[in-house]
Amino acid sequence: MALHIEGSAQVLLKSGVFLNPAQVFNRDMSVLVTSVYAQRLKTKLETQGRPFQGLNILEPMAASGIRSIRYYKEINQPIQRLIANDLSPEAVEEIKQNFESNNVMGEVTQADACEIMYRNKGVWDIVDLDPYGSVASFIDAGVQAVKSGGLLCVTSTDVSTLCGNNPDTCFYKYQSIPTKAKHCHEFALRVLLYQLNASANKYQLVVKPLLSLSVDFYVRVFVQVISSALEAKKSIAKSALVFQCTQCPAYYLHYLGREGRNKYTTNVFEGHSVCPECGGKFLIQGPIYAGNLHEKDFVDEVIQTLEERNMKTHDKLKGVLVCVKDELDIPLNWDLSMLCKFFKSQVMSQKQFRSAVRSSGLNISQSHTHPMKYKINVEVSQLFDIFRHWKKTIASDRYISNLPEDSAAVRVLNKEPKTPCPDFEQELTEHEQSVLSSIRFPPNEANWGPKPRAKRQADTNIDESKKKKQEIEDDTEE
Ligand SMILES: C[S@@+](CC[C@H](N)C(=O)[O-])C[C@H]1O[C@@H](n2cnc3c(N)ncnc32)[C@H](O)[C@@H]1O
Ligand SMILES: [Zn+2]
Structure with missing residues (x-):
């Protein structure tokens, strides 16, 4: 004990x-x-x-x-x-x-x-x-x-x-x-x-x-x-399917509904049958909740309350909350490492990536889920333009020569960029510096991790068929 x-x-x-x-x-x-x-x-x-x-x-x-x-x-x-x-x-x-x-x-x-x-x-x-x-x-x-x-x-x-x-x-x-x-x-x-x-x-x-x-x-x-029937009707406009390209990182959201004149109504599908960037087929995913993940005023109050309390996990709490508060209210995110890997490009630093996005007139924030994941209010084609320009400017000799000819990345890079070359060299803004200087992803303690469910007498009371069902279903990580 x-x-x-x-x-x-x-x-x-x-x-x-x-x-x-x-x-x-x-x-x-x-x-x-x-x-x-x-x-x-x-x-x-x-x-x-x-x-x-x-x-x-x-x-x-x-x-x-x-x-x-x-x-x-x-x-x-x-x-x-x-x-x-x-x-x-x-x-x-x-x-x-x-x-x-x-x-x-x-x-x-x-x-x-x-x-x-x-x-x-x-x-x-x-x-x-x-x-x-x-x-x-x-x-x-x-x-x-x-x-x-x-x-x-x-x-x-x-x-x-x-x-x-x-x-x-x-x-x-x-x-x-x-x-x-x-x-x-x-x-x-x-x-x-x-x-x-x-x-x-x-x-x-x-x-x-x-x-x-x-x-x-x-x-x-x-x-x-x-409790609100009116709010319940809005749910159709907060639900979306996601079309994920099977060959490149592109994904597209399709909202199931929208606000109509007197009520919420359905949407026509205006997407593509194959990926417009690489020609790949789409996987259909979702539906997902596509509304906001957080109420930012509430998060502010939680941060204030944290500072008034003596919490054992203060640093991790602060880090996660600061990151959450800064998150753009945009569904899903982009992984910078994965994008660099897909394009076989020299790794772009966080500063360079943020600079390119900002100088393209877009907003960017980190996602609280991972330090390399970013939320950006960007169309896929414009995001890929940043990499088209990046490869041409930084490693023009290996623009596509380091990729297999028949790869999806080559098909994406072979398209001419439609947007001007961004600036990769801007300094971080003051706001970015203040957010990035807080400890946002502190390491976990030793022996940290999921624990197996408790084994006890009561388990023998659960009827055998239930147990069997549980075993089949359970990929649990407690
Ligand atoms: C993950 S633990 C809860 C941990 C606890 N909330 C905490 O913060 O330490 C899950 C608990 O749920 C109980 N449990 C599992 N299935 C249950 C059910 N159908 N009804 C009530 N309790 C259940 C288990 O006995 C176990 O004690
Ligand atoms: Zn694609």
């Missing part, structure tokens, strides 16, 4: 109950986000002249209860009702002991997560879903469990599936086809958000992302669930 101290919680760890120390970052971030959310809720109610009676929080899969304890003690707002639930009797016993030793006045229940959410629909200010592996089977209950305007926090660790390794599994779980392209991590977030929103839509609810993160081995989104 070991004592684990994290934030204001102290829990005794017994074997058989799950606690992954690598998730301290996840729990720290969750405490910050829920604190900002709670403060906003309190202010909103008070400005409406309504009393704030405290938060109602449900954690349907609580394991040791550490997350609930931290919510209870660290959100800094009164808690009206807190339930920590788990299916496993060992976990429930441990939560009870940990609640008692941490002076937490919460209820502890043993039930299936969906059952407890369906039993208490529309009553929670905050629901936090943190399963082993995929969250897919908890989404329908989750979106209905929170109040209108409530906060749904969702972790899913089936990143391998969401990042395109098993499109068949991804489709039956999320009704969306994932990608293996370099922007797969952001794509994974958008597949999850698509499914969250689609599930909510059935009940005339929508999800509004406040913060969406792809971190390490999991995805984590914080969404507000809002």
Whole structure:
């Protein structure tokens, strides 16, 4: 038995109950986000002249209860009702002991997560879903469990599936086809958000992302669930298919709908049947959620709150949040290393790439998912023009001679650029310098990583057929 101290919680760890120390970052971030959310809720109610009676929080899969304890003690707002639930009797016993030793006045229940959410629909200010592996089977209950305007926090660790390794599994779980392209991590977030929103839509609810993160081995989104038939109708215009070229990095978004005169309506397909850059065939991917991943004012408030707290993972939190705040609200991103590799070009530095993009009159930001991934408001042809010019200017003798004649890269480079040669030598702007000087991608601690699910007595209670099904489906990375 070991004592684990994290934030204001102290829990005794017994074997058989799950606690992954690598998730301290996840729990720290969750405490910050829920604190900002709670403060906003309190202010909103008070400005409406309504009393704030405290938060109602449900954690349907609580394991040791550490997350609930931290919510209870660290959100800094009164808690009206807190339930920590788990299916496993060992976990429930441990939560009870940990609640008692941490002076937490919460209820502890043993039930299936969906059952407890369906039993208490529309009553929670905050629901936090943190399963082993995929969250897919908890989404329908989750979106209905929170109040209108409530906060749904969702972790899913089936990143391998969401990042395109098993499109068949991804489709039956999320009704969306994932990608293996370099922007797969952001794509994974958008597949999850698509499914969250689609599930909510059935009940005339929508999800509004406040913060969406792809971190390490999991995805984590914080969404507000809002009841509005009008907003639900807008979902068609926030959903898009992605056409990914099979031979070059080009991809194109096709929005499923748009705002019409009186209502939202469908789109005609104005795309190409083959890639206009290289003639390659397209893979059809998605649908994805193509709306904004974050609410920037909310992210600002989270950063402010971080500076008022003493969080163990402060540097990583700050780094990720600064990067998120700076992200352009544009779906998906481009990987600079992959583009240089595709064109077999001398590696372009971040400074040169940013200079070329900016001098072409475009905007650029990093993606929080990776230091080499960039969001740019660019047409594919103009992005490829930058590389056409780059190869001609920097290594004109090897413009296409270092590539196989029949390659897609040669077909792309053989097209004349339609835009003027950008400037590759501009200095970084002051804003870029300030963003880039913060520690945005700090290294993880030793022994960091996903942990296997806890083995315990309760597992023998799960019926054998369920277990078998789980084995077949599970590419889980917890
Ligand atoms: C990843 S752990 C939760 C970790 C916890 N939220 C934390 O922050 O430390 C997943 C937990 O979900 C529980 N669980 C799995 N399936 C469940 C279900 N259908 N209903 C309720 N609990 C479930 C497991 O017993 C396990 O304790
Ligand atoms: Zn192509």
